[in-house]
Amino acid sequence: MDYTAPLKDMLFNIEHLAGLDSIVQLDGFEDAGIETIDAVLAQCAKFNQEVIAPLNAQGDRDPAVLVDGCVKTTPGFREAFKQFADAGWLSVQHPVEFGGQGLPSVVGTACSEMANAANLSFSLSALLTDSAIAALMSVGDEKMKQTYLHKLVSGQWTGTMTLTEPQAGSDLSLIRTRAEPQGEGRYKLFGTKIFITYGDHDLAENIIHLMLARIPGAPAGVKGISMFLVPKILVREDGSLGERNDVHAVSLEHKLGIKASPTAVMQYGDNGGATGFLIGEENRGLEYMFMMMNSARFTVGVQGVAIAERAYQQALAYARERIQSRAIDGSSLSSVAIIHHPDVRRMLMDMRSRIEGCRAMVMVAATANDLGQRHIDATIKQAQHEYYEFLLPLIKGYCTEMSLYVTSLGIQVHGGMGFIEETGAAQYYRDARILPIYEGTTAIQANDLVGRKTVRDGGAFARSIAGQIEETEAQLGQLDIQAARSVLHALGVARKAFLKVVDYMVSKGSVAPNSAYAGSVAYLMMAGELVAGWQLARGLISAHRCMERGIDTNFMQSKISTAQYFAEHILTLAPAHCDRIIGGAESVMAILPEDF
Amino acid sequence: MDYTAPLKDMLFNIEHLAGLDSIVQLDGFEDAGIETIDAVLAQCAKFNQEVIAPLNAQGDRDPAVLVDGCVKTTPGFREAFKQFADAGWLSVQHPVEFGGQGLPSVVGTACSEMANAANLSFSLSALLTDSAIAALMSVGDEKMKQTYLHKLVSGQWTGTMTLTEPQAGSDLSLIRTRAEPQGEGRYKLFGTKIFITYGDHDLAENIIHLMLARIPGAPAGVKGISMFLVPKILVREDGSLGERNDVHAVSLEHKLGIKASPTAVMQYGDNGGATGFLIGEENRGLEYMFMMMNSARFTVGVQGVAIAERAYQQALAYARERIQSRAIDGSSLSSVAIIHHPDVRRMLMDMRSRIEGCRAMVMVAATANDLGQRHIDATIKQAQHEYYEFLLPLIKGYCTEMSLYVTSLGIQVHGGMGFIEETGAAQYYRDARILPIYEGTTAIQANDLVGRKTVRDGGAFARSIAGQIEETEAQLGQLDIQAARSVLHALGVARKAFLKVVDYMVSKGSVAPNSAYAGSVAYLMMAGELVAGWQLARGLISAHRCMERGIDTNFMQSKISTAQYFAEHILTLAPAHCDRIIGGAESVMAILPEDF
Structure with a gap:
């Protein structure tokens, strides 16, 4: 099944919702005008459609395998990765200083959506590498940056997030892997890590593991975790590759999906200890992990949009082509394409509508991230940073839950054919x-939304979002079309419900945490729907404006109808x-664990 | 992962909700008291837990294969099927006249849930055979019944539903398979059928295909479809097996799931024509198909409950055992089992709560089916028949959609382990x-609910259900407990919303069908939730009564809390x-097919 990048919707978002005007005023983004962005995205689309997308089904049939201690990826992946890296698609939003293209995050986000829609398993290698880059840029020392960042940005090497252990998944306090100091920032690492995505592979020359471990004598729990850089192959002073480190993939998981992405059990230090280098300061690993994790969480949300888009495109094509049953309104006496039902x-x-709402949310967040890092006005910078932080759990939580629902509908549209693996749905x-x-x-995202993003500031930021939504409602109120009235009504009702929940969370968060957290995921879903619906409403206003000027009226009318549907x-x-x-909090906890 | 049949909940439903009192008054069911039923279900549980459930994961790893034109099922299936048949588990609710045990449908339903929870792929063979039995009992002539029914009921032979063709799925009007008359009710059949579940296998000696085809010269569309009985191996006058019929499995599908259940492409008549026998009258095949289909649809709804129960049990076990993170309410300073979160x-x-609501709905429907066929009072008989018919699309539609949601949560509870195939979730x-x-x-179920079950009688039966719910509300109003008040409130709100939708469907169904059918699935989901919630509310009332008498108070309290949660x-x-x-009907159809 072919993939066609939704460039029109991406550009609509960049131009009308994700603040292109404010992006080009940022230091370093002066040249990122719409024509430049258009050209970059068109090239990116072509590459992903032609080179990466065709490998998607093959990766599923012919997954990565472990042979003699080395992971071999799906045939074709290695060559495609080289082309991907050489064409610069790994470096879109990374700083020019380290060999990146220095484009705004919203452009990188659009490129990332395309790559992940084309091939989720393939693109995971980039997701992990980007996350490692994010952490190294923030807390790596100058020498580390010089040694590793250029090669990671170029795709000559890739990165991993090496966190999970059998007993320590969501709960990193339980990490046991240990790091023994050897002096001068060097450590010997010992232990087993599981679920390490692209923990080993043959796509690149080297793999840089960013790994959490404990230094003997460190405090118990999360306050005793440090972060280490552990290369698969040690790097010499001159930057060339030296000896193989004591880091090995010992098995790969058999997974429900993303089969082409190797998920490795990694063994560190079985032959005397894996050499690693402390990143930043001792015992601050959890904090650094979040720098890496926040980057990853954002992109996983993008993956949700991406896979949903791919599923939608295939379902749409099938619905146009499959002839079955007469139209129920009697408009045709013979069987019709099922899209008429x-x-x-x-x-x-x-x-x-779910995809477009989530895409808008993701792209708006990407700009908030740039503004939150680069805006010259400290107040705006801070507000945009907080906005991005607030959106992050929604993007990771809501966009991914959305993708389950949408990919399930993608099967349903196909009927029996959807259940046949060759169909692809x-x-x-x-x-x-x-x-x-x-x-x-x-649930972890929802905890973040309730605890750190809502209760901590007494609901202030959440309420400020509601305030912005109210402004959008005021603008909708000036449009004399049915769709705007319908969206205005639904948005107002949803905003008020959201505010009630924010008050509830603030009132319960500390004094009756079980009552708050029993509703945490529902709150996340509600907030995700509200923000996605809000972005679609903003899009409706822009689309209406474009229609009045006669710009691309069919597309703009579809944006309006889509916003109306979502509302x-x-x-x-x-x-x-x-x-x-x-x-409903009480009934969640009413049955005691022993009575289940 | 072990399976433990939820006998207590099944018996609670039979005793308190599914009208055991009225069942035992029916002709033929005099001996079906609760002790008998209890004993049958306990035996059935033991058999499915010990013999069938352990084959479930193996069937997934080692699916049915086509070897030299014959389907070989998963190792162990053949022996298990023989034991299953010999123990009488295929014949629970079939008439004594044909070798069945003649037990009430509600008992057969409970047994079917257990078998499907133990192993969905395995139990599909029984589902199809039951459907063939249902059709033959209704419209087969005496000779057909004598020749085929005993062997199908005993499991010596199995049945299929042979309907779908590549161009004819939901739309059977497009069927092209042809049946050429040979005189004396014999026909030669020619054509290709796809998606034929257990179309070939090695579990039984013979396979009886109930097949739709066209007789040359028949009217176009569904009015020209006839039903034929086509045995894999022809049966001699004396009942012994004769020559191989011209019916062959030519390939098996690679499917997302139920891999151990062979889904065959079947070729009929490649070597001169497959011998078949007309069932009932010419051109009435669609009508007969519905007899078969209604039986199948009910049991597919049961499959939804079954697989959801299995997923729930595994998730619950994991939640009790997996230690991760401290309790959010500060009740423990060390990490706790995740069931505390x-x-x-x-x-x-x-x-x-979804499973218990759906199970109650299914078991209540089973009794309605018996009463609708056997009650001596014609008015009650008719009302119960209509009740069953109304519930059928909810059971097939809602219980199966429920199973998607519940099995997805089953993975989510496991976190990363849920994505690993060996875990089983x-x-x-x-x-x-x-x-x-x-x-x-x-969507087909929802069409049935809107068209045949709601619009056709002007909403009368749907409103009578709402009337019965109001009676339950009155009973709830007499209970002085918080759970009853909460359920009463939610049930009243839901009932009123349902009535508004019924009025809407009736008003739009004929004059503006697109507006009605745009909301058909939402109506089905709403009706399913209402009926499931209503049954749980009835259960709450019974459980409260039991508690007052000191009967099994922990279990009864859990029933009450579960009803409250659902509400x-x-x-x-x-x-x-x-x-x-x-x-929202307008926005569903607002974007024209060409503008997508």
């Missing part, structure tokens, strides 16, 4: 299933979320 | 995905369903 349209609109469903789990489950069918859930969160 | 409890309660997720598709997709977290969706159905 109302429930097939409902499924397609559901997929489409099932692969998206299987691949997507990891997204709400890895890099922090939906009428999805935003309408907000009162139910509110009811269950506020009225 | 509110969101894990939310997931478990969600799974549990992923198999339930994959297996369940066919349930809302085969034997009529959710507070799921029934609360009803107003949102209502809003989207009534206010």
Whole structure:
């Protein structure tokens, strides 16, 4: 099944929602005008459509394997990765200083969506490398940066996040891997790590593991975790590759999906100790891990949008082509393409509106991230940083849960054919299933949203989002079209329900945490729907403006109808979320563990 | 992963909700008292737990294969099927006249849930055979019944539903397979059928295909379809097996799930024509197909409950055992079993309450089916028949959609381990995905609910259900406990929303069908939630009564809390369903097919 990058919607978001005007005012982004971005995205689309997408089904059939202690990736991956790296698609948003293209995050995000839609398993290598880059840029010392960053940005080497152990998944306090000091920032590492994505592979010359471990004598729990840089092959002073480090993949997992992405059990130090280098300061590993993790979480949210888009495109193509049953409104006496049946349209609109809402949210967040790092006005900078931080759990949590629903509908549109592996719809469903789990489950995201992003500041930032939504409502109120009235109504109802829940979370968060956290995921889903619906509403306003000027009217009308669908069918859930969160906490905990 | 049949909940349903009192008054069921039923179910549980369940994972790893034109099932299946048949588990609810045990449907339903929870792929052979039996009992002539029914009931032979062709899935009007008359009710059949479950296998001596085809000169469309009985091996006058018929499996599908169940492409008549026998009258095949299909649809709904129960049990066991993170309420300073975390409890309660609600609905429907066929009072008989018919699309549609959600939560509870195939949670997720598709997709069920079950009688029967729910509300109003008050409130709100939607469907069904059918699946989901929530509410009343008498108070308290959870977290969706159905039809159809 072919993939066609949704360039039009991406550019619409960049131009109208994700603040292109403010991006080009940032230091370093002066040249990132819409024409430049358009050209970059078009090239990126072509590359992913032609080179990466065709390898997706093959990766599923012919996954990575472990042979004599080395991981061999799917045939074709190695060559494609080299082309991918050489063409610069790994370096879009990385700093020019380290060989990157220095483009705004929103451009990198669009490129990342395309790559992940083309091939989720393949693109995971880039996701992990980007995360390692993010951590090294923030806390690596100058020598580390010089030694590793150029090669990671260019794709000559890749990175990993090496965190999980059998007993320590969401709970990193339980980490046991140990790091014995050898002096001068060198350590010998010993232990087993599991679920290490691209822990070993043959795509690049070297693999740089960013690894959490304990130094003997460190405090118990998360305050005694440090972060180490552990190369697969040690790097000499002159930057050339030296001897093989004592780091080995010992097995690969058999997974439900993303089969082409090797998930390794890694063994460190079985032959005397793996050489590693302390990153930053001792015992601050958890803090550094979050720098890496936040980058990863954002991109996993993008993966949700990406796989949902791919599933949608395939379902749409099938719905146009499959002839079955007469039209229910009597408009045709012979069987018609199933896209004419109302429930097939409902499924397609559901997929489409969720994807477009999430894409808008993700791209708006990408700009917030840039503004939050680079804006010259400290107040704006701080506000945008907080905005990005608030959106992060929604992006990771909501966009990935969305992808489960959309890829499931993708199968359903196909009927029986959807259940046949050769059709391809099932692969998206299987691949997507990891997204709400890895890099922090939906529950972990919801904890973050409740605790750090809502309760900590007494709900202030959440309420400021509601304030911004109210401004959008005021703008909608000036449009004399049915879709705007419908969206205005639904958005207002959802915003008020959201505010009630924010008050509830603030009031319960500290004094009755079980009552707050029993509703945490419902709160996350509600907030995700609200923000996605809000972005679609902003899009409606822009699309209406474009239509008035006669710009691309069919596309703009579709944006308006899509926003209306989302408001009428999805935003309408907000009162139910509110009811269950506020009225239902007791019944969540009513049955004691022993009585289940 | 072990399976333990939920006997206590099954017996609670039979005793308190599914009208055991009225069942034992039916002709032929005089001996089906609770002790007898208890004994039968206990034996059935033991057999499925010990013999069938252990083959489930193996079937996934080692699916059926086609070797030299014959399907070989997973090692162990053949022996298990013989034991299954010999022990009488294929014949529980079939008439004594044909060698069955003649037990009430509700007992057969409980047995079917256990078998399908133990092994969905394995138990599909029984589902198809039961469906063939249902059709033959209704419309087969005496000779056919004598020749085939005993052997199908005993499991010496199995049956298939042979309907689908590449161009004819949901739309049977497009069937092309042809049947050429040879005189005396004999025909030669020619054509290709696809998606034929257990179309070939080695579990039994013979396979009886109930097949739809066209007789040359028959009217176009569904009015020209006839049903034929086509044995794999022809049966001689004396009942012994004769020559091999011209019926062959030519390939098996590679599927997302239920891999051990062979899904065959079947070729009929490549060597001169497959011998078949007309069932009933010419051109009435679609009508007969529905007899078979209705039986199958009911049991597919049971499969939804079954696979969800299996997923729930595994998730619960993991949640009890996996230690991760401290309790959020500060009740423990060290890491605890994850069942103590509110969101894990939310997931478990969600799974549990949906399963119990659906199980109650299914078992109540089973009794309605018996009463609708056997009650001596014609008015009651008719009402119960209509009740069963109304519930059928909810059972097939809602219980199977429920199973997608529950098996997905089953993975989520496991975190990263859920994505690893060896854990087993992923198999339930994959297996369940066919349930809302085969034997009529959710959209087809929703069409049935809107068209035949609601619009046709002007909403009368749907409103009578709401009337019965109001009676339950009156009973709830007499209970002075918080759970009853909470359920009463949610049930009333949901019932009123349901009534609004019924009025809407009736008003739009004929004059603006696109507006009705755009909301058909939302209506089905809403009706399913209402009926499941209502049954749980009835269960709450019974459980409260039992508690007052000191009967099994922990179990009864859990039933009450489960009903409360469902009301507070799921029934609360009803107003949102209502809003989207009534206010959202236009946006479903707003984007024209060519503008997608």
